[in-house]
Amino acid sequence: MIVAHLDLDAFFAAVEELEAPELRSQPLVVGGDPHGRGVVATANYAARRFGIHSAMSCAEALRRCPHAVFLRPRHRLYKEYSRAVWSAVQEVVPTIERTGMDEGYLDMGEVAPDFGRARAVAEAVQAAVRGATSLSCALGVASCKVVAKIASDRRKPGGLTVVPAGREAAFLAPFPVRRLPGVGPRAEERLRRGGVASIGDLAALTDDALRGLLPGKLGPLLRDRARGIDPRPLELSSETVSISAEETFERDISEVERLQDELKRLSQLVAERLEAAGQVGRTVTTKVRYPDFSIRSRSTSLSVGIDEAERIWELACACLDRALADRPGALRLLGVAVSGLEAHRQLELV
Amino acid sequence: MIEAEAVVAAGTLKTTCSRDDLLRGLGIVSRGVSTRTTVQILAGILLDATGGKLSLAATDMELSLRTTVEAKIESEGSVVVPGRLLLDIARLLPETEVSLEHRLEEAVVEVRCGSASYRLHTYNPEDFPRLPDTQGVELHEVDRGTLLETVARVSRSASRDESRPVLTGVLVHFEPGKLVMAATDSYRLSVKETSLEGSVPELEAIVPARALGELARIAGEGEKIVLGVHENQVVFGTGDAWLTTRRIDGQFPNYKQLVPDAFEHEVPLPREELLDVVRRVSVMAQRNSPLRLRFADGELVVSAQTQDVGEARESLPASFGAEALEIGFNAEFLRDGVDSVGGETVRLKLISPLRPAVLQGEGDDFLYLIMPIRLAG
Numbered sequence: 001m002i003v004a005h006l007d008l009d010a011f012f013a014a015v016e017e018l019e020a021p022e023l024r025s026q027p028l029v030v031g032g033d034p035h036g037r038g039v040v041a042t043a044n045y046a047a048r049r050f051g052i053h054s055a056m057s058c059a060e061a062l063r064r065c066p067h068a069v070f071l072r073p074r075h076r077l078y079k080e081y082s083r084a085v086w087s088a089v090q091e092v093v094p095t096i097e098r099t100g101m102d103e104g105y106l107d108m109g110e111v112a113p114d115f116g117r118a119r120a121v122a123e124a125v126q127a128a129v130r131g132a133t134s135l136s137c138a139l140g141v142a143s144c145k146v147v148a149k150i151a152s153d154r155r156k157p158g159g160l161t162v163v164p165a166g167r168e169a170a171f172l173a174p175f176p177v178r179r180l181p182g183v184g185p186r187a188e189e190r191l192r193r194g195g196v197a198s199i200g201d202l203a204a205l206t207d208d209a210l211r212g213l214l215p216g217k218l219g220p221l222l223r224d225r226a227r228g229i230d231p232r233p234l235e236l237s238s239e240t241v242s243i244s245a246e247e248t249f250e251r252d253i254s255e256v257e258r259l260q261d262e263l264k265r266l267s268q269l270v271a272e273r274l275e276a277a278g279q280v281g282r283t284v285t286t287k288v289r290y291p292d293f294s295i296r297s298r299s300t301s302l303s304v305g306i307d308e309a310e311r312i313w314e315l316a317c318a319c320l321d322r323a324l325a326d327r328p329g330a331l332r333l334l335g336v337a338v339s340g341l342e343a344h345r346q347l348e349l350v
Numbered sequence: 351m352i353e354a355e356a357v358v359a360a361g362t363l364k365t366t367c368s369r370d371d372l373l374r375g376l377g378i379v380s381r382g383v384s385t386r387t388t389v390q391i392l393a394g395i396l397l398d399a400t401g402g403k404l405s406l407a408a409t410d411m412e413l414s415l416r417t418t419v420e421a422k423i424e425s426e427g428s429v430v431v432p433g434r435l436l437l438d439i440a441r442l443l444p445e446t447e448v449s450l451e452h453r454l455e456e457a458v459v460e461v462r463c464g465s466a467s468y469r470l471h472t473y474n475p476e477d478f479p480r481l482p483d484t485q486g487v488e489l490h491e492v493d494r495g496t497l498l499e500t501v502a503r504v505s506r507s508a509s510r511d512e513s514r515p516v517l518t519g520v521l522v523h524f525e526p527g528k529l530v531m532a533a534t535d536s537y538r539l540s541v542k543e544t545s546l547e548g549s550v551p552e553l554e555a556i557v558p559a560r561a562l563g564e565l566a567r568i569a570g571e572g573e574k575i576v577l578g579v580h581e582n583q584v585v586f587g588t589g590d591a592w593l594t595t596r597r598i599d600g601q602f603p604n605y606k607q608l609v610p611d612a613f614e615h616e617v618p619l620p621r622e623e624l625l626d627v628v629r630r631v632s633v634m635a636q637r638n639s640p641l642r643l644r645f646a647d648g649e650l651v652v653s654a655q656t657q658d659v660g661e662a663r664e665s666l667p668a669s670f671g672a673e674a675l676e677i678g679f680n681a682e683f684l685r686d687g688v689d690s691v692g693g694e695t696v697r698l699k700l701i702s703p704l705r706p707a708v709l710q711g712e713g714d715d716f717l718y719l720i721m722p723i724r725l726a727g
Contacts, residue, residue: 343726344640348536349608
């Protein structure tokens with residue numbers, strides 16, 4: 001598994017800066033009333049220099065920086081930006097798990113065969129987000145979620161940290177244990193009392209020592225994470241909306257006949273998956289990716305659902321022709337998806 | 351023999367006709383004007399003034415339409431003008447005389463009507479595709495009503511999926527004493543056998559359903575329709591309008607084999623009532639959700655359910671005494687079927703939930719076969 005964690009930099013504040021560029025140079029706090037009991041939702045980097053951070057009380061923020069600009073959050077606006085960000089991300093990496101408006105995990109393994117390529121894809125994601133919204137984001141790329149999450153925080157704002165497989169534990173070791181997802185204030189306190197300050201200390205605990213500090217299942221789970229072991233897959237929305245198969249080529253392919261052969265194989269795979277799921281679909285989509293990582297997809301919809309490999313292939317080839325007519329050239333990836341899924345199957349006469 | 355007819359007259363066209371005649375003629379041929387084409391000339395209508403009449407023609411290379419308009423020809427000639435534009439203009443002109451004059455050196459056609467005048471840029475008639483000739487084709491006369499009624503009832507089952515061309519056509523087949531027409535999109539099949547009196551031509555062709563739809567549109571009241579087949583073209587004539595269409599190559603499915611010989615159940619149902627029930631319940635059969643027909647205890651319950659949308663159900667009495675049977679159909683296909691059979695009573699013939707069902711009217715020579723949807727769960 002190669003997974004990336006994406007975190008938008010000071011998201012709410014960054015959106016406010018885009019909406020009113022004159023705010024860019026000033027300390028900016030988005031949150032509650034500084035004269036009431038509100039807390040800081042996001043502070044821009046200028047405000048962070050005064051020690052202002054999320055979840056701090058706005059009154060405290062005001063004390064630390066009396067000339068800061070305080071704004072109330074405009075969630076509807078942030079949602080619009082968020083939507084634009086994630087659709088730009090999905091142009092590059094189709095499978096994502098959003099964990100919030102401003103962060104989420106990306107299935108890099110689907111589009112990159114190794115960590116070197118994953119770095120290029122992560123850069124393409126950053127460029128896509130910047131291009132679509134002018135927002136910057138930090139990414140961490142690793143073999144599992146927990147490492148990716150910590151890595152994304154490493155070089156903020158706008159950074160990219162790749163932790164290759166095998167380097168997880170070494171990468172995590174120096175960070176304070178509180179940074180490990182799953183370690184809350186109480187666990188931190190217990191660990192601190194036991195002399196565990198860094199993630200590396202936690203990783204090195206023996207079973208007995210661990211049991212003494214963190215009883216139950218939580219101990220082994222957190223120690224695994226501290227060692228860079230995290231089997232959690234991406235949580236995708238539970239309802240399957242499409243069944244697909246795709247292939248990134250060793251070398252870019254430009255011959256149409258070879259592309260059609262690839263489509264045939266992918267259509268076969270999709271047909272098998274449809275059959276296994278007991279579903280048929282009405283829309284066939286062909287997705288192509290060019291060497292510059294840009295993606296195009298073309299679809300055809302039918303009046304009834306299908307699951308036959310041959311029919312899927314026919315339609316996928318027609319979609320490929322349309323995509324290549326719009327932009328000819330070699331492809332680095334080809335995919336076939338069937339959507340508009342239904343469990344009922346229209347029977348045929350001939 | 352059909353060869354291309356010489357369509358291009360030499361001189362520069364100049365003619366006068368009534369706006370109504372021109373509009374009628376343009377109305378007929380404009381449906382042959384290609385709307386989505388990279389070949390610009392196909393968006394044009396050929397005006398040809400020769401032999402004392404004004405001919406209009408348009409083609410999208412699959413379907414060609416031609417007609418003539420009564421006109422006073424002052425100078426013979428041919429010109430191609432943007433079809434859609436000329437039709438729009440003719441619609442708006444006052445109901446008087448319209449003059450058309452080709453100004454060759456300026457490459458425009460001048461349209462004058464009362465004090466209104468237009469100058470339309472022209473296409474070169476030399477570039478206009480040669481239209482299939484109707485001269486010398488052996489033509490057979492068919493009763494207009496018989497043919498068009500059959501077209502209306504059968505052609506709905508034709509497929510709109512261009513990837514299987516044969517199924518986008520209607521099989522038109524004459525055999526001794528009758529005309530048979532059939533269409534199928536592989537999910538349903540419509541067949542109508544119509545008895546014919548007198549001599550019947552020996553003729554069989556798969557005709558694009560779209561062309562038959564256009565034929566129905568241009569065929570005026572009470573006229574005979576003539577038809578003929580020549581090589582890869584089928585020709586229809588009605589009044590002074592001619593429609594030529596590409597004939598679809600290939601083997602039409604052997605529809606006789608597709609119709610089961612015997613059925614387990616035959617349920618007579620009041621047609622209008624059933625149609626209303628199907629229409630009402632279909633509202634909740636969205637995103638291709640099936641319509642469920644459950645027969646049990648002297649009742650038919652029609653229901654539909656769409657996830658996250660809702661459901662509907664309605665029942666009507668049905669003489670069904672056997673063990674309960676539930677069968678699913680595509681709502682649109684069933685509606686088309688109930689709508690296209692004739693008579694007050696429709697007989698729904700069933701075998702089992704996964705076998706074809708047939709709809710037939712009382713004493714009707716029309717058959718509608720529909721394949722069920724296999725219901726999940």
